[in-house]
Amino acid sequence: MGIAQGGVAAPSQLSRQHFTVRMPEPANHLLEVELQIQEVDPEVPLQLRLPVWTPGSYLVREYARHVQEFQAATEQGIPLAWRKVDKHTWEIEPPRCSAVAIRYRVYAYELTVRTNHLDLTHAYFNGAALFLYVPGREREPYTLTIIPPKPDWHVATSLRPLRSSSEDAASGQSFVAADYDELVDSPVEVGLHQLRSFAVEGIPHYFVVWGAGTLNLEQAVADAEKIVRATAAFFGELPYDRYWFIVHLSAGGFGGLEHKYSATLNYSGLELHQPHSYRRFLALLAHELFHAWNVKRLRPLALEKINYNQENYVDCLWFCEGATSYYENVILLRAGILSAEDFLKILAEQIGRLQRTPGRAVQSLRESSFDAWIKLYRPHENSLNSQVSYYLKGALVCWLLDLHIRHLSGGQGSLDTALRDLWQRFGRTEKGYSNQDLQEAFERAAGADLSPFFAAYVDGTEELDYNAYLHPFGLTLKVHFSRPNPPPYLGLNFNGEGNRISAVEMGSPAQKAGIWAGDELVALDGFRVSAANLPERLAAYQPHQTICLSVFQGNQLKHFWIPLDPPRPDVYTLEALPELTPAQKALQQGWLGSLLAQE
Missing domain, CATH: 3.30.2010.30 (Zincin-like)
Structure with missing residues (x-):
């Protein structure tokens, strides 16, 4: 891949920076990118950078690792020397001219929503993983031309097409972005x-x-x-x-x-x-659509202006993602896709997942949000014991906050009210909000001080008191066993990789005995046992009985004598109380849109 001889084609008059993306050989999974830059200072080195993360996915992804064959040339096609300044920055020698052409290839064979993928059927690219930018010129408009490898490959993107753009395979199809933020925030799907x-x-x-x-x-x-x-x-x-x-x-x-x-x-x-x-697919769709309001426009101060070079620390992801996770199912309920019973079942399943996470007593929602960059997206064998998801617990805390506001306000306010208030004050103008702004919006909706709630559930790790918030709505949380003869509690977790233990719950009988993640399960009381039949085998024992569990730790066979704990309930249900007061009926009706059938 060489720089075209004969000069740099003039970009659209709409921009001084123009990208062209080609994919001539889909089987090699390489996207070919050309960036034409005008009005370059001829006497100063030119720097270009690639983002290290993509907004909405809070992990440094190191996109530059997929860049190869970087080249630079003057407007006359004369090659320019360059060097890497850091892992994601290229610096070009003073060009001695006012226009420069950059070419590079990007390996694209990771099919996720935050990366690039090219094969024989399509190309998908996420702008943060593909487009270089000149520091200091991100606010300028950009144009983009996409040239598919075949005439029957079509382009789908939210970018606005140029009126003069043709759609034949040779010249491609062109689009315009108001600035770099819009360019990288507009993924492109090309193909069949x-x-x-x-x-x-x-x-x-x-x-x-x-x-x-x-x-x-x-x-x-x-x-x-x-x-x-x-x-x-x-x-x-x-x-x-x-x-x-x-x-x-x-x-x-x-x-x-x-x-x-x-x-x-x-x-x-x-x-x-x-x-x-x-239903899970529709919830995912509703979640991402809800973000068009909450996060993309209604966003915290930390995300008001994106820094693509490093982590952007946000300590309210519990609201950004948690509220969105709660409302993904609220929206399905209000759209008539979920029944009230289905909605409550989903909430109960989420409660069960949280209650099976020992880390809920260790990490607060505020900490979980701030440390997303190093924890949530980088799980390890002790994550179960030390972390909590701001998606999962955030959704449940936002749900309880909704109930709390409705109760305190006598049904006049809700989390809906607070979100609409925040939208009008911050979202419509895309002005960043602070943590204080958030809490004040909730308190306006409730007509009361919510500091104790935030201290306990957002900044603290207190156990969520579900029934305290459910009873005013005529509901109660109940716990059950999923089988009539539940096995005693041991504390081992498996993730489907044979008999290798993926996690051991802190404080469990297995952990106290010395068993840990990575050990391979071999036998129970001298008889072969597997991850699949361990619950059935344990069901033959009584609580406080001592078992001999044999495992391989590394290459050594070891035997552990373990006293078993009583079984733990593993099924949670949200059920209507047998009799409801008029106040409970009013709150339940206001929240669910209907009354549940009484048992």
């Missing part, structure tokens, strides 16, 4: 895909699907429209003038990434005929 569209409040929405699977496309589009309408009704308006759902049906994938004018969803394609899996 299915496209549907619908309008809500006159705003066009596009639904693009790549990949194979059992998704009923027409049903999915109809449900997506319901979700958009319910979310628009929640906030009172749509914040965009167009929106794209980019759906990748993959082999076992799961993930979503929000953008201002689009969302990318990655989901296991062969599971979507199953009602539970399809």
Whole structure:
């Protein structure tokens, strides 16, 4: 790949920086990128950088590791010397001219919502993982031309097309971005895909699907429209003038990434005929759409201006992601996709997941949010004991906050009220909010001081007192065993990798005896045992009986004598109280939109 001789083609008059992306040989998984830069200072070295992370995914991804064959040339095609300044910055010698062309290739074979992927059927690229920028010139407009390898490959992106853009394979299709933020916030799907569209409040929405699977496309589009309408009704308006759902049906994938004018969803394609899996897909879709308001526009001060070079520390991800995780199912309920009973079942399942996480007593939501960069996205064998997810616990705390506000205000306020208030004060103008702004919005909705709630559940690690918040709504949380003869508690976790222990719960009988993650389960009281049949074997024992558990620790066979603890309930349900007062009925009706059937 060489710099084209004969000079640099003039970019569109709309910008002084123009990208061209080619993919001439999809089988090699290499995206070819050219950046033409005008109005360069001829006497000063020119620096270019690639982001180290992508907004919405809070981990340093080191995208520069996939860049290869970097080249630079003058407008006359004369090669320019360059050097690497750091892991993601290239510096070019003073060009002695006013226009420069940069070319490089990017290896693209990681199919996630935050990376790049190119194969024989499509190309997908996430701008932060592909586009270099000149420090200090990020606020300038950019143009982008995409040249597919085949005439039948089409381009899907929320970027605005140039009016003069042609769509033939030779010249490609061109788009414009107001600045670098918009460029990297607008993922691009190129290839063979299915496209549907619908309008809500006159705003066009596009639904693009790549990949194979059992998704009923027409049903999915109809449900997506319901979700958009319910979310628009929640906030009172749509914040965009167009929106794209980019759906990748993959082999076992799961993930979503929000953008201002689009969302990318990655989901296991062969599971979507199953009602539970399809419901989970719709929740993912609702989650990413909700982010078009909450996070993309209504965002904390720490994300008001993105720094692409390093971590952007945010200590309120419990709200950014937690509230969105709570409302993904609220929106499905209000869209008529979930029943109230289904909604409560999902909440109960989430409670069970949190209660099976010992780390909830160690790490606060505030800490979990701040340390996302080094903990949530980098789990290890002790994460279960030392961490809590700001998605999971954040959703449950936002739910309890919703109930708390409704109760304190006599049904006049809610978390809905607070979110709409925040939207009007900060989201519509994209002004960053502080932690104090958040709490004050909740307190305005409640008409009361919420400092004790925040001290206990956001800044502290107190156990969530579910029933204290449920009883005013005529509900109660109950715990059960999933089997009539539950096994005594041992504290081992397996993740499907044979008989190797993935985690040991702190304070459990197994941990106290000296067993730890990485050990390989061999025998129980001298008889072969596996991860699959261990619960059944343990069910033959009584609490406080002592067992001999044999494991390999490294290459050594070791035997541990362990007294068993009583079984622990593993099923949680939210149930209506047998009799409700008028006040409980009013609160339940206001929250769920209907009254549950009485037992």
